[in-house]
Amino acid sequence: MSIVNTEPLKLKFEQFIKDFEHTLNVLFHKTENIDLLSLERGLPDSVWHTIMEKNPLSVAIPSEFGGRGSSVKECLGLLAAASYESLPLSLTFGINIALFLEPVTKYAQEDVKSAIFADFLKNKKMGGLMITEPDFGSDALNMKTFYTEAENSYKLKGTKHWQGLTGMADYWLVTSRKKLPNGDLSRDIDFFITDNSKAEQHINVLEYYDNLGLYMIPYGLNDIDLEVPKNQLMVGESTGIKMMLDILHRSRLQFPGMGMGFIKRMLDEGLQHCKNRMVGAGNLLSFDHVQFLLTRLQAAYTINSAMCTRSVDISGVDKNVATNGLEANAMKTVVTDLMQECAQIVTQLSGANGYKISNIAGRGTMDSRPFQIFEGSNEMLYSQIADTIIRDMKKKKFENLADYLAQLELTAEATKLFKNLLDFRIDGAVIQRKQVVLGKAIALVINAGYVIKMVNKGYREDLADACYEVIRHDIATLINSYENRNHSSVIVDYQENSSWLAL
Numbered sequence: 001m002s003i004v005n006t007e008p009l010k011l012k013f014e015q016f017i018k019d020f021e022h023t024l025n026v027l028f029h030k031t032e033n034i035d036l037l038s039l040e041r042g043l044p045d046s047v048w049h050t051i052m053e054k055n056p057l058s059v060a061i062p063s064e065f066g067g068r069g070s071s072v073k074e075c076l077g078l079l080a081a082a083s084y085e086s087l088p089l090s091l092t093f094g095i096n097i098a099l100f101l102e103p104v105t106k107y108a109q110e111d112v113k114s115a116i117f118a119d120f121l122k123n124k125k126m127g128g129l130m131i132t133e134p135d136f137g138s139d140a141l142n143m144k145t146f147y148t149e150a151e152n153s154y155k156l157k158g159t160k161h162w163q164g165l166t167g168m169a170d171y172w173l174v175t176s177r178k179k180l181p182n183g184d185l186s187r188d189i190d191f192f193i194t195d196n197s198k199a200e201q202h203i204n205v206l207e208y209y210d211n212l213g214l215y216m217i218p219y220g221l222n223d224i225d226l227e228v229p230k231n232q233l234m235v236g237e238s239t240g241i242k243m244m245l246d247i248l249h250r251s252r253l254q255f256p257g258m259g260m261g262f263i264k265r266m267l268d269e270g271l272q273h274c275k276n277r278m279v280g281a282g283n284l285l286s287f288d289h290v291q292f293l294l295t296r297l298q299a300a301y302t303i304n305s306a307m308c309t310r311s312v313d314i315s316g317v318d319k320n321v322a323t324n325g326l327e328a329n330a331m332k333t334v335v336t337d338l339m340q341e342c343a344q345i346v347t348q349l350s351g352a353n354g355y356k357i358s359n360i361a362g363r364g365t366m367d368s369r370p371f372q373i374f375e376g377s378n379e380m381l382y383s384q385i386a387d388t389i390i391r392d393m394k395k396k397k398f399e400n401l402a403d404y405l406a407q408l409e410l411t412a413e414a415t416k417l418f419k420n421l422l423d424f425r426i427d428g429a430v431i432q433r434k435q436v437v438l439g440k441a442i443a444l445v446i447n448a449g450y451v452i453k454m455v456n457k458g459y460r461e462d463l464a465d466a467c468y469e470v471i472r473h474d475i476a477t478l479i480n481s482y483e484n485r486n487h488s489s490v491i492v493d494y495q496e497n498s499s500w501l502a503l
Contacts, residue, residue, distance in 0.1 A: 008055045009068060009121075016068075017077050020054050024085045027051065034086060035358035041208075042168065043089075043216055052124040056082075056093060060101040065117035070105055072254070072312045079257030080308075084265045087367040088216035090258045092126075095164045098251035100127030103173055106317045107234040107243060108193060116171060116193070127171035130160040130203075130222065131244070138380060140189070141241070145224055146179040147190065154192060154233060158224045159206075162374070166220035167205040170196050173234070174203075174224060175244070189241055191234035200227045213366035237320065245322040252332035252375060253315035253324065256307035259335040259371075262364065263304050266342035267297045269360060270349055284349065293345050299470035300338040302463045306450035307331050309457065326388050327410065329381040330443040336371040337378060343368050382439030383432055389442055390430060399425045405445060414448035417468055421475050424483070434482055441478040444471050 008016055027050050028034035037043060043051075059074040061067020068074055075097050083090030104116060104127075119125040136142050145158025156176050163172075172194045178186040194201045207221040236243035274284035274294065284290045311331065315321060321328065346361035347354035354362045372378045389404070398404035402422035405411040415422060422445070430438065448471050455464045 076257030084261030099129035385439035
């Protein structure tokens, strides 16, 4: 059995992360070729061994179990370091940290924690989360995977799919609903830890999906037909649904860690290319529109930095974030939209070279796209943001959006920057397409508030001021779209009299 080097656990975080970054740089650019590795399904064992020798997942393991202490700052720092070199690698760590190790730390029964954490620290094990089912994507509350209770165990049966690290993770958190005596399934949800090394807990992979992008991470269809001892049931503070919200919200609040390194890489690549690419008598930096695009990259870097700063304050495992849906959704949506936009910008700036699979921006365009979909599609989450605000406005008898946001602690300071744009009434019911647009605008205001708080801690003001300008431009565009009367509907039977050839 291979034993991982525990020396990294003794390092101060600054040295730990510097050593980790150096390892990835040497591994991906000298020992191996990251461009070629990114086209493979999974990573070679030798590459994984080198990475895991640095004990990266120790950042999410409590110190009393031999880890570095489950510090959000360290977790986000690790995710950022990984995503600067490889977004799929960062997502692999993100799945392990936010969707397995942090939930186990908070909700697993004490007598199972020690063995699991020791397995991660010493034997390079990994874990993931199974919620999604083929017929119930975002509709998780109607999942059909069920369990029955025996004398000393629980028996689980069902089907799960699109789990990152399918067939690769050693441990899983599997969600299931209790089968009642009348055959119906309970409305609540329970979480169980499974150990793939044990035959009775093994999860059989029925199919591997040919996922587009994120090639390093296997996804697929999983058959759940297993039995776990009773101490592998996760124990929450109240209901399983609230446990799920706490887990998913914490994960969304830590998305900025994965975005941070990736967006910084896009900014560095964009600046480097534009400085070196000569067009006529000057470089690309001399073009006004190129300056416009680069300011968007830089604003994304600033917004993402502010999210990380905020996440450190609010998303630790010692906090319950089940009710933090507004912030969790605002972070996840905005950072993932920024990741996709930044990749698109650098791909465009790179010209033909941007469309090579070996180009970090071109590849990043495909790798960052799923982030806008998984853990709740952005359109759905933006709609939820707007719905949350509209319902609270009605409850508190506000009609003017600016007036409402000005009294909300989360948006009060930022509203001062954009009051003229937000100064309008929300009357009656808001159709869904407008909810999505309104949710985007509100999410930007929330994130502008994070930037203000970060500046108060000492962040450089010139970057923040430039960031506010970009946010103001985007909010103005969104509000204009919101106020536009567009109620068009699709014409399903469009074929008749619609052929241009007949004309």
